[in-house]
Each structure stands twice: as C-alpha cells, then as structure tokens.
Amino acid sequence: MAIPNDNFVLRLHEQKNSTLVDMNVLDLVVTGPAERTALVAWAYGARGSAEMAGFSVIRFDPLGNVIPDMPGKLGKFSKTLCRFKDIECGNFRLETGFLVPTPDGFIIAGTATSIFNGEQNPIAVRVDNLGNIRWGRKYVADVGHPSTAKITSIVPLATPNRYFISAINSDDDTLFFQIDGSGTLLDFHLFSGTHIRRMRMTTLGVLAVGEILRGGFDPAPAICAFAATDARPLWIRWAIWEHELPEHGVRWFDIAEGESMLLVIGNVGGRFGDDSPMMAFLDKAKLPTTTDVIKTFVPTLGTDPVRLHAVVNHQDLVIPLKGGDTFSAFCVTGEVKQQPWKFVIKDDGTMLFQKKLRIPDGAKGSETPVVWASYEEIVTGGFVTTGSTPRGFIASSPVTNGRGSSTCSAETAVILMEDHLYAEQGILGLENVNMHMTDWSISEGRDLDLMKGCLDVQGS
Numbered sequence: 001m002a003i004p005n006d007n008f009v010l011r012l013h014e015q016k017n018s019t020l021v022d023m024n025v026l027d028l029v030v031t032g033p034a035e036r037t038a039l040v041a042w043a044y045g046a047r048g049s050a051e052m053a054g055f056s057v058i059r060f061d062p063l064g065n066v067i068p069d070m071p072g073k074l075g076k077f078s079k080t081l082c083r084f085k086d087i088e089c090g091n092f093r094l095e096t097g098f099l100v101p102t103p104d105g106f107i108i109a110g111t112a113t114s115i116f117n118g119e120q121n122p123i124a125v126r127v128d129n130l131g132n133i134r135w136g137r138k139y140v141a142d143v144g145h146p147s148t149a150k151i152t153s154i155v156p157l158a159t160p161n162r163y164f165i166s167a168i169n170s171d172d173d174t175l176f177f178q179i180d181g182s183g184t185l186l187d188f189h190l191f192s193g194t195h196i197r198r199m200r201m202t203t204l205g206v207l208a209v210g211e212i213l214r215g216g217f218d219p220a221p222a223i224c225a226f227a228a229t230d231a232r233p234l235w236i237r238w239a240i241w242e243h244e245l246p247e248h249g250v251r252w253f254d255i256a257e258g259e260s261m262l263l264v265i266g267n268v269g270g271r272f273g274d275d276s277p278m279m280a281f282l283d284k285a286k287l288p289t290t291t292d293v294i295k296t297f298v299p300t301l302g303t304d305p306v307r308l309h310a311v312v313n314h315q316d317l318v319i320p321l322k323g324g325d326t327f328s329a330f331c332v333t334g335e336v337k338q339q340p341w342k343f344v345i346k347d348d349g350t351m352l353f354q355k356k357l358r359i360p361d362g363a364k365g366s367e368t369p370v371v372w373a374s375y376e377e378i379v380t381g382g383f384v385t386t387g388s389t390p391r392g393f394i395a396s397s398p399v400t401n402g403r404g405s406s407t408c409s410a411e412t413a414v415i416l417m418e419d420h421l422y423a424e425q426g427i428l429g430l431e432n433v434n435m436h437m438t439d440w441s442i443s444e445g446r447d448l449d450l451m452k453g454c455l456d457v458q459g460s
Contacts, residue, residue: 003355003411005404007377007396008064012040013449014391021045023392023448025381026055026097026110028369034061036371036379037101039108040392040448041094043115048388050115052090054080054445055097057106057127062377064396064452077131078445081112081123089443091115098154100163102181105129109154109165112138112440120148122167122175123440124183136440137183139167139175141433145190146170153199155206158228162186164206166196172213177435178231185437187231189430194222195251197266198310202257204284205234209252209264212238217271219249221278221421223264224428225288235288236428239280239421247271250278250421256313257284258347259328261294265308276300277308277334280421281349293423295349297416301336306414307366308334314372329399331378333367336412340367340382340455343414344399351416355409357395358456359384365455367395376403384455393455408454 014020020042027039038058043050056078059067067075082089097110105128112121126134140147149167152174157164161181168174174196177188196210206226211219221241225234241250251274252266262282267274281294299306316327328347335341336356343354359365365384372378376398383390398404 001351001353001411002401003353003409004398004401006406006408007062007398007404008406008452009357009408009454010060010064010394011451011453011455012392012394013451014042014044015447015449018044018446019046020389020391021048021050022390024383024390025369025392025394026094027099028371028379028381028394029099029101030371030373031059031101035059035067036062036373037099037106038381038394039097039099041097042446042448043093044446050093052080053093053115054078054090055094056445056448057099057131058448058450060394062373062396064394066450073129074131076448078447079127079131080443080445082441082443085441086443087441089441090445092121095120096151098151100154100156102126107154107163109151109163111150120150121440122149122151124154124165124179125440125442126181126183133442135183136442137179137437138440139177139185139435139437141169141175141435145173145433149175152197153208155199155201157206157231159230164199164226164231166199166208168195172217174210175433175435176231176430183437185435188433188435190433191430196224197252198254200255200257201228204257204287206231207255207262209255209266211249211251217247219251221250221252221264221266223252223255233428233430235425237288237423237425239293239423241268242420242422253308254310256311256330258313258330259315259326260284261347262287263311263313263330263332265311265332267307274307277306278419279308279332288425293421296419296421298419299414300417301412301414304337306334306336308332309366309368310370312370312372314375316375331370331372333370333380333382335366336414338364340365340380340384340393340395341412342367342370342378342380342397344378352399353401354412354414356412357393357409358454360386360456375399406454408456
C-alpha cells in the first residue's frame, strides 16, 4: 500500500557547548486549535553519565513552528527538579512524565529518578503558561509499603478539579490516588500484584490496562474500569494466552476507544524485556459481561523485532452523512527493526498505512507518545540514538496518501498474524493504604534547540 508523506519532522538538540547524555519526548497534548505541546526529558554529563537532568515544555503549531513568546505565555521553557528549594537541583531525571492542560498551564505528573542511585520519586507539579511553579508535591505510601514508586499515568476525572493517578511500586503493586488542582491528596488505594501501565478516559469510565501477576511474575493482560466521576472500582477483565510460559506472558501497554471497538495493545515478554507484540479488538458494547475477544493479532515482520507502545483513536462524521456513518481509526506507535514506526488501522481491521521514520545507518529509535490532533495531523514523539546519544524528535503525519510535504518515512510490510486470548472476568477489589505528601521543588533548566529535517540527516 502507498503511504502518506510527513507534514514535518522536528529534531530536538542540546544547545552548543553542552554534552548531552540522553533525551526523550515523554508526552504530547493538544492545547489549542492551532497549538500542540510536548514534554521532553533530557540529561547532560561530561563523562558519559548524567550530571544534570531536567525537562522542557515546547509549544508548536500544525506546521512545526515553535509558538512565539507572547504576553502571558511562553513558547518553551525548561526546568530542573530539586529535592528541596535550591538543593539537589538537576539531580533527578524525569523518567516518566505526563501533561494535563489546565486553564492557566499544566499539571505534570511523573517520576523524578535520582541520576546517582536510581531512587524513584512519584511527583506532580503545577506550572503556569509562563513557566512559574504554582506547587510541587511528592506522594509517599506510609510505613509498610515502599516509599518509592513510578508514576505510569494520570487522567482528569469528570468531576472538575480532580485527577486520578497510577504508580507501580517495588513490591509489584499499583497505587491509585487522586489529587485536586492544588496537588492535595484526596483518595488512595492499593491494587496488589498488578502493574497498571496506562489509564484512559472513555465512555465506559476510566479504563486502566496492564497485567496481573499470578503467583509471582506470571503476567496476564488485564483491563480495569473505574467510574468517571470518582474513580470508584467497577470491574476487571483479564485474558489467558494459549502460548504463555512461566514468568512469560502478555502485558497491555495502552488502550483506545473507537466508535464500536476498543483496541488494546501491548507486548509479550517476561522480567527481562519484550519478545513480540500483541493487540486485540474488543466489542465495547458487550463489556464487561461477555468473555469474547473479537480479534487478536501479532504484528510480524519475519524475524525482525516489532514492539507496540501507544494507541490513540480519531473519529469524524462521514460527509455526506449516510445514516450517521463515522470514520473511526486507530494510530498505533512503536518500533520495527528498532526504528520509529506507526500504523493506522480502522475499527473493522482495515490497515490504512504503516511506515517507519528513516534514521541514520546504525542508529536505533522508538516512537511512543501520539495525539491525533485533526484528521490530517497525527503527531508523534520519541527518540533516536545516533552514536551513543539518544535525541528527541516530534513528527507529524497526514492520513491521506499524497498529502504531506516531507519525505522522511519509508513504507513497511508488517503483517497481522491472528492469535488467541481467552478472556476472564472478576471483581475489582482494592486494598486500603495510607499515603502522605511532601513538598517538591523546581528550578530553572537548560533550553533546547529545534530544527526541521528528516532524522536520517541527523548527525551524531
């Protein structure tokens, strides 16, 4: 099949006379009719290991131009994380991070990981459009549970000024907690023996995906549902893979809601990494009562590695209308042959296109965060490692063949091999856990340079 070209590719670089250790685009959100925003993590170090880390927030338009600074709003700004005010600033890498737009800026929830000992601190900060910090908080489970954890997702609830957060601790349990717009803890629970990797708001409530660990690290892919207003537990559904092995199974990474289907994506693997991808279509009208999985597929390209990381859906009414026909399709991101990759597939399983971003010979890369901002504008982010240094990128792709002005991608020939999952369902029971919060601080960080151009012309 033919593929569309690209609207643009933005390459993110360190400033001159700086020694970058790594960089990655963690999240993307739509913040206006002609404005999109990226969250970028970075770390610098003169001896090949991180000595200072931080993050940047970058606003850009549908043409890939950084939004100019204006009264009340900056086009981009950078920060470092500090344990206390002006103490240990730059000593924490933003390992995971998610943007939630607010009327005056953003809430950023993520994991501040020490660049020296790997300690993971679950934090949230509120920053306004000028980069001023309203507040910063660290969220800690009380005695009897690990004080460290990795935040994996945040969603705004249907109740105004309420946010629902998931985090995985070192006991292989998931913490669920709510905060308000001031960062104050409102509710907190524990889901033992479970990893929740992503939460999404849907018409079925908040859907959370990951894996349950049965008798140790024996993963079974799971979907949990919570009420949209107060995150009250509703149901859990998991699946048995017919080829599973001890300490080896399917883990869901993300979920998206189409017009009639849910698409859930993930990978097969164990403690030491992922081996192959997995995806399944579910009839959302029958959840959670049915145990039927509509279709399960394994994307395959011979013996070359394929991985899936994120999925998003877009819907448009068909014109002229024919009984309310709706175009509904999913964009899935990941990597193929260790190159940044995406594909677009409709609710009925029709593949519209699949393509990888061209990168320099010998380089490796991946594509994860994705937003479908408008019909002809799918925006993705990720990183490409040239030499030994990962650098971030932002790419925009249309959907229609013949659209797009940049030829930065190449067609791929991944096929979808059918597989089988056997669904089970149960009661979603959470345990009580006590949590408290402490203050967290933010300081100024280093700026980033951006340039347009295909990734395969990026030097080391």
